[in-house]
Amino acid sequence: MPVEREKYSRAIEDxxxxxxxxxEASGRVSTKQIAEALxxxxxxxxxxxQKMSAFKPALVNYRKHHSVSLTPEGRDIALRVIRRHRLIExxxxxxxxxxxxxxHEEAHRLEHVVSDEFEKRVAEVLGDPEFxxxxxxxxxxxxxxxxxxxxxxxxxxxxxxxxxxxxxxEDEGLLLYLEEVGVVPGARIEVLERSPYDGIMTxxxxxxxxxxxxxxxxxxxxxxxxxx
Amino acid sequence: MPVEREKYSRAIEDxxxxxxxxxEASGRVSTKQIAEALxxxxxxxxxxxQKMSAFKPALVNYRKHHSVSLTPEGRDIALRVIRRHRLIExxxxxxxxxxxxxxHEEAHRLEHVVSDEFEKRVAEVLGDPEFxxxxxxxxxxxxxxxxxxxxxxxxxxxxxxxxxxxxxxEDEGLLLYLEEVGVVPGARIEVLERSPYDGIMTxxxxxxxxxxxxxxxxxxxxxxxxxx
DNA sequence: ACTATTTATTAGGCTCACCTAATAAATAAT
DNA sequence: ATTATTTATTAGGTGAGCCTAATAAATAGT
Ligand SMILES: [Mn+2]
Ligand SMILES: [Mn+2]
Ligand SMILES: [Mn+2]
Ligand SMILES: [Mn+2]
Numbered sequence: 127m128p129v130e131r132e133k134y135s136r137a138i139e140d141x142x143x144x145x146x147x148x149x150e151a152s153g154r155v156s157t158k159q160i161a162e163a164l165x166x167x168x169x170x171x172x173x174x175x176q177k178m179s180a181f182k183p184a185l186v187n188y189r190k191h192h193s194v195s196l197t198p199e200g201r202d203i204a205l206r207v208i209r210r211h212r213l214i215e216x217x218x219x220x221x222x223x224x225x226x227x228x229x230h231e232e233a234h235r236l237e238h239v240v241s242d243e244f245e246k247r248v249a250e251v252l253g254d255p256e257f258x259x260x261x262x263x264x265x266x267x268x269x270x271x272x273x274x275x276x277x278x279x280x281x282x283x284x285x286x287x288x289x290x291x292x293x294x295x296e297d298e299g300l301l302l303y304l305e306e307v308g309v310v311p312g313a314r315i316e317v318l319e320r321s322p323y324d325g326i327m328t329x330x331x332x333x334x335x336x337x338x339x340x341x342x343x344x345x346x347x348x349x350x351x352x353x354x
Numbered sequence: 355m356p357v358e359r360e361k362y363s364r365a366i367e368d369x370x371x372x373x374x375x376x377x378e379a380s381g382r383v384s385t386k387q388i389a390e391a392l393x394x395x396x397x398x399x400x401x402x403x404q405k406m407s408a409f410k411p412a413l414v415n416y417r418k419h420h421s422v423s424l425t426p427e428g429r430d431i432a433l434r435v436i437r438r439h440r441l442i443e444x445x446x447x448x449x450x451x452x453x454x455x456x457x458h459e460e461a462h463r464l465e466h467v468v469s470d471e472f473e474k475r476v477a478e479v480l481g482d483p484e485f486x487x488x489x490x491x492x493x494x495x496x497x498x499x500x501x502x503x504x505x506x507x508x509x510x511x512x513x514x515x516x517x518x519x520x521x522x523x524e525d526e527g528l529l530l531y532l533e534e535v536g537v538v539p540g541a542r543i544e545v546l547e548r549s550p551y552d553g554i555m556t557x558x559x560x561x562x563x564x565x566x567x568x569x570x571x572x573x574x575x576x577x578x579x580x581x582x
Numbered sequence: 583a584c585t586a587t588t589t590a591t592t593a594g595g596c597t598c599a600c601c602t603a604a605t606a607a608a609t610a611a612t
Numbered sequence: 613a614t615t616a617t618t619t620a621t622t623a624g625g626t627g628a629g630c631c632t633a634a635t636a637a638a639t640a641g642t
Contacts, residue, residue, distance in 0.1 A: 137599060157620055170600055172621055177598095191607060191620060221449060222475040235467040241460055247450040365629060385590055398630055400591055405628090419590060419637060584642085591636070598628090606621070612614085 134185075136238040139207045140164060141174055142185060145196060146204035155194045202269060209265040210245055211237040212258035215295075217248045219259045226259040226310075227301035260301075261292035261311030261349070280325065280345035287316045288350035300344065307331060307338035309348065362413075364466040367435045368392060369402055370413060373424060374432035383422045430497060437493040438473055439465040440486035443523075445476045447487045454487040454538075455529035488529075489520035489539035489577070508553065508573035515544045516578035528572065535559060535566035537576065 144163045148155040161168045178200070179188035185200035196204060214233040218224040224232065249267070256272065257263055263272040276291045290313040293304055304310060308331040318337060319328040325342035372391045376383040389396040406428070407416035413428035415421070424432060442461040446452040452460065477495070484500060485491055491500040504519045518541040521532055532538060536559040546565060547556040553570035
């Protein structure tokens with residue numbers, strides 16, 4: 127049975143979402159990171175963290191100058207928003223024909239206003255998709271995040287082959303470029319070259335005429351998996 | 355060419371929309387009416403009217419204790435929001451299978467956050483529909499409101515026949531009832547009886563087993579047209 | 583025309599989510 | 613260890629959009 131849920135503000139939903147994502151990516155979160163990700167000042171983040179930790183039930187565990195983590199309640203909200211975001215991205219792409227570089231921003235706005243009914247129907251229409259257009263897993267109806275055993279493209283050695291699994295979703299220009307060179311989820315690639323100092327990698331992308339040349343700021347955020 | 359548009363707040367969009375609708379329905383708008391429609395206090399409406407009339411360009415013409423009207427700019431915003439609202443209602447119904455009593459509330463939230471791109475694609479997918487699920491006309495891309503020559507059901511005499519054109523969209527309970535008795539846009543009806551004092555009307559609805567009995571608070575807000 | 587009622591406006595506050603500037607704590611460099 | 617740098621927190625403000633209570637204007641009733 128769906129729990130009787132309070133309605134939290136857009137701001138709080140975005141904070142919880144980004145905290146979840148930062149924790150998932152690197153295991154820890156700093157005030158500064160949150161501030162940069164949300165494009166607000168660190169002072170604002172401190173204020174919001176204090177507020178969210180004072181909520182009943184608390185949404186975050188906060189020890190000043192030390193750690194930030196999510197309470198079960200906060201995690202739940204984060205996962206709900208992430209589920210909506212990713213479902214909406216898929217929906218925009220499949221049902222409305224949005225290109226993959228445009229879905230993120232639109233979903234970022236819609237994720238805060240759609241009802242449970244909307245979410246349910248979108249999931250139905252799409253047939254409960256497992257991934258968003260950038261390859262990120264969509265939390266299930268029960269808010270379980272599917273495990274994805276993948277590693278950064280930057281860790282592949284020369285001659286190694288793999289499948290692209292997930293690409294960063296916020297940078298529209300990057301997405302346009304990645305699409306052009308065929309570095310999209312599901313693509314099969316082989317590392318043709320990697321320079322040891324600057325980390326630039328040259329990839330053969332199956333089915334593409336040209337090779338893809340990517341710097342480390344990209345390859346560290348593109349994830350691959352060995353098996354299909 | 356789409357004009358470079360400022361982004362107005364949700365609150366302002368809702369004020370302008372409701373002012374437009376009240377003006378359209380009865381030719382004039384009072385502070386009290388707006389307050390009731392938006393579920394805020396009259397003092398808040400006064401404040402907002404003053405703010406909107408002080409905008410450059412102004413969104414409303416406001417003379418205290420006297421009239422409120424929309425400037426061309428204000429009217430434009432109202433029509434944009436109304437177009438979105440009604441397109442979204444159709445979309446929710448047709449593409450996501452929402453029932454007609456649930457679409458209004460959802461659209462009321464979505465109308466403020468969807469992009470021009472979203473609006474354009476929804477219109478395309480639906481094939482530029484002319485009416486929302488309750489029979490209200492959808493302003494065109496050029497923001498022209500289609501004329502609809504219709505009159506209240508309450509003005510029909512006994513024996514008169516007509517087609518249902520438009521029903522009020524805010525009251526979910528009423529919508530469920532109207533659907534049950536078949537009083538939906540396009541339905542052909544005949545006035546079987548109307549009591550002169552309390553205004554209660556009994557209708558024969560083509561294709562329905564039972565007659566529909568409706569009080570004046572409803573029949574004044576249901577619109578009909580003679581020709582098909 | 584005067585009075586009662588209804589409607590609208592002003593004045594003053596409140597909450598939310600942000601800001602800047604000043605200060606303090608943690609971390610890195612010498 | 614001391615100092616410099618980076619990061620985080622506090623203190624005090626701002627604007628949007630709402631509120632209540634007090635007052636004023638418009639309208640209706642006699
Ligand atoms: Mn995204
Ligand atoms: Mn968001
Ligand atoms: Mn509606
Ligand atoms: Mn609205």
